[in-house]
Amino acid sequence: MIRGLHRWPGLLALGVITVLALSGAALAVFPALERVSAPQADRGLSVATLAERVQTVYPGVEEIRRSPSGKITVYWFDAGAPGAAVIDPETGQGVASADPNQIARWLTNLHRSLFLGDAGRLTMALGAAAMLVFALWGVALVARRAGGWRHWFAPLRGPMAGRLHVELARFAVLGLTLSSVTALWMTAVTFGVLPEGDTAPAFPREVSMDTGAAPSEMPLLTQTPVAELRTLHYPYAGDASDVYTLQIAKGSG
Structure with a gap:
């Protein structure tokens, strides 16, 4: 039977x-393929150094995002217009478009939902x-x-x-x-049956109210290697109440 x-x-x-x-x-x-094609950060490179290199090239930087393959993408605003690029972590310069691969997007939609x-x-x-x-x-x-x-x-x-x-x-x-188990888990998360693993950190009760602080002045950023980075959100320019938000594999802060 x-x-x-x-x-x-x-x-x-x-x-x-x-x-x-x-x-x-x-x-x-x-x-x-991303691992092979995207510029990789040196093992000793810190998030603070990367953040300053990027900010020098893109003064309106809003976010740095690192994928598991090591590809680093920067998002910024310039005169109110959004921009994004894959960067070389050694220089902070953009080296490739951040637009998603259309073949990968097509396959993702097929794999997840059959386009339905x-x-x-x-x-x-x-x-x-x-x-x-x-x-x-x-x-x-x-x-x-x-x-x-x-x-x-x-x-x-x-x-x-x-x-x-x-x-x-x-x-x-x-x-x-x-x-199959991971696919079912992801579906449950998509439909809200299970909570997402990553949650935004609680906003600090008190902030320094200072603006213009360099990433190199922040011990957490200088001590965190780029290899552990997931995302780094910059504070909104001129907003003394906003903060840097760092997310790594171990958590957020």
Whole structure:
């Protein structure tokens, strides 16, 4: 019975799962390409030094954002007009457009929602749930065919196609389970079922009311390496009540 439940519903869900798998695999390539193409910061470079370099080039800088690939993007206003660029952290100069890759955007919309908005997101979530169920069913089938959990990696007998399927399943099940669980988690966050991990820090009760302080005068910025940076928000020019806001992997402040 378990084998039948694994086979026929799996064939019905094959289309959605195939789109999920292929689009997800394609999207996984882009961070690696970013890592190779984007200028990387030296290991010893501090956030304070980077912030001053950027501010020298873009006096109206509003935010510095670093992606997991190491790409650093700067957002600014110049005479009321917004601007953005990928920068070289060694100079603070823009070296590439900050516009999103159109192929990556197309694949992202396909992967997340099939271009169908919330209905598509729910459809892809059902596909992820189906992948999780099939993976767990597959685990039970592999264990039964191998003769128990203790023989999970034991040699198999039978037709080549069946043995190949089981051999691949032994190693793929962990990745399939992790992928489906994270997809369901992200869907729950999108629809507000679960809270987002990152929350804005509480605004300080008291501020110095001084303006024009250089980032190099702030110990937290001088002690934080760029490798840990996620975002740095600059205070609004001339607003003595505004503050720098730093977000790193460990938190915000």
